[in-house]
Amino acid sequence: MDNIQMVDLKRQYQKIKTDVDAAIQNVINSAAFIGGPDVAQLSTELAEYLGVKHVIPCANGTDALQIALMALDLQPGDEVITPSFTYIATVEVVALLRLTPVFVDVDEDTFTMNIESVRKAITPKTKAIIPVHLYGQSVDMEPLLTLANEHNIPVIEDNAQAIGGKYTFSDGHVAKTGSMGAIGCTSFFPSKNLGGYGDGGAIFTNDAELAVKLKMIANHGQKVKYYHEMVGCNSRLDTIQAAILRVKLRQLDGYCDARRSAADYYDAAFKNHPNIITPFRAPYSTHVFHQYTLRLIGIDRDMVHKKLADRNIPSMIYYPVPSHKQAMLKEYGTENNYLPVTDMLNKEVISLPMHTELTKEELSFITTNLLEIIG
Numbered sequence: 001m002d003n004i005q006m007v008d009l010k011r012q013y014q015k016i017k018t019d020v021d022a023a024i025q026n027v028i029n030s031a032a033f034i035g036g037p038d039v040a041q042l043s044t045e046l047a048e049y050l051g052v053k054h055v056i057p058c059a060n061g062t063d064a065l066q067i068a069l070m071a072l073d074l075q076p077g078d079e080v081i082t083p084s085f086t087y088i089a090t091v092e093v094v095a096l097l098r099l100t101p102v103f104v105d106v107d108e109d110t111f112t113m114n115i116e117s118v119r120k121a122i123t124p125k126t127k128a129i130i131p132v133h134l135y136g137q138s139v140d141m142e143p144l145l146t147l148a149n150e151h152n153i154p155v156i157e158d159n160a161q162a163i164g165g166k167y168t169f170s171d172g173h174v175a176k177t178g179s180m181g182a183i184g185c186t187s188f189f190p191s192k193n194l195g196g197y198g199d200g201g202a203i204f205t206n207d208a209e210l211a212v213k214l215k216m217i218a219n220h221g222q223k224v225k226y227y228h229e230m231v232g233c234n235s236r237l238d239t240i241q242a243a244i245l246r247v248k249l250r251q252l253d254g255y256c257d258a259r260r261s262a263a264d265y266y267d268a269a270f271k272n273h274p275n276i277i278t279p280f281r282a283p284y285s286t287h288v289f290h291q292y293t294l295r296l297i298g299i300d301r302d303m304v305h306k307k308l309a310d311r312n313i314p315s316m317i318y319y320p321v322p323s324h325k326q327a328m329l330k331e332y333g334t335e336n337n338y339l340p341v342t343d344m345l346n347k348e349v350i351s352l353p354m355h356t357e358l359t360k361e362e363l364s365f366i367t368t369n370l371l372e373i374i375g
């Protein structure tokens with residue numbers, strides 16, 4: 001058995017090598033390195049896959065979030081509600097644009113934004129809400145959208161970890177994550193569920209007017225070349241990445257299934273252990289397991305992380321410091337925000353290897369060793 005990887009992109013590539021190599025070679029042969037047919041076709045294929053009207057590709061997931069906020073014409077000091085329990089990019093763009101991040105707590109089962117906390121955090125200055133579909137689990141979007149609509153606040157979904165996930169509304173309507181808010185954002189960072197071989201990102205919307213604006217902002221504020229109507233940025237999806245992503249999009253549903261079966265194996269191995277809480281699978285969504293994240297109760301989590309490493313088993317702590325305690329946000333004075341679930345989860349969570357190529361042999365090795373370490 002080779003060394004187990006947190007994410008194994010080498011083995012995944014071997015299975016799609018012929019198609020990926022041809023796609024890359026095709027871009028080089030055509031010399032269409034910027035824009036070109038692959039970027040446009042990926043946008044069309046993604047729009048169809050997600051059931052959204054408009055897809056605006058961009059350079060990475062952080063840019064996608066930044067461009068989304070820029071398109072809402074917010075003023076410095078406007079408040080944006082986000083969870084603290086997320087990757088820093090969600091929050092960083094808020095601060096970058098001189099907006100005020102307002103942190104809400106998460107649910108201890110789903111690890112996603114608690115809707116009652118959002119309700120309490122809304123003020124007349126709230127101008128956007130950013131739910132994060134963390135680890136591949138959808139936020140409970142129906143009550144969130146109802147609440148946001150009552151207050152006329154746009155919702156920007158951070159779908160960087162959950163592309164391919166589905167959410168079922170109470171009337172039976174099924175929507176893909178990223179397609180439900182005013183704007184959806186994703187990242188094609190290599191380790192994401194739909195990852196390229198470099199950086200990439202995309203923005204989704206059903207609103208034609210917003211789509212025009214998002215596209216302009218991503219392209220120096222211009223609709224017509226050299227006529228710049230607003231301050232934007234330069235955020236393009238690389239054409240070679242688009243060509244690779246078109247190949248991988250065709251595999252995405254299969255990749256989600258592979259992740260889910262690895263999760264099933266882990267669940268079965270850990271389900272009866274009194275100190276381990278396996279990931280909750282909300283009835284309203286299909287978990288796509290960007291991460292397989294356990295809570296370790298009454299055990300020294302950092303000791304487990306270290307002992308796994310001693311046995312050549314990688315594991316990760318996502319994320320060791322919650323956003324509200326990051327030095328980056330010192331000026332906002334959020335360090336002592338009362339976010340008890342976030343603070344608790346930060347000490348308990350540990351993510352195990354999760355990718356599309358995990359074998360039974362590897363899963364058995366990981367689970368056996370983890371159970372041995374915990375005792």
Ligand SMILES: *Cc1c(COP(=O)(O)O)cnc(C)c1O
Nearest residue numbers: 060061062087089090160187189
């Ligand atoms: C990865 C990620 C991002 C940022 O994506 P990049 O492509 O790395 O800029 C944003 N939010 C979340 C939740 C992420 O996991």
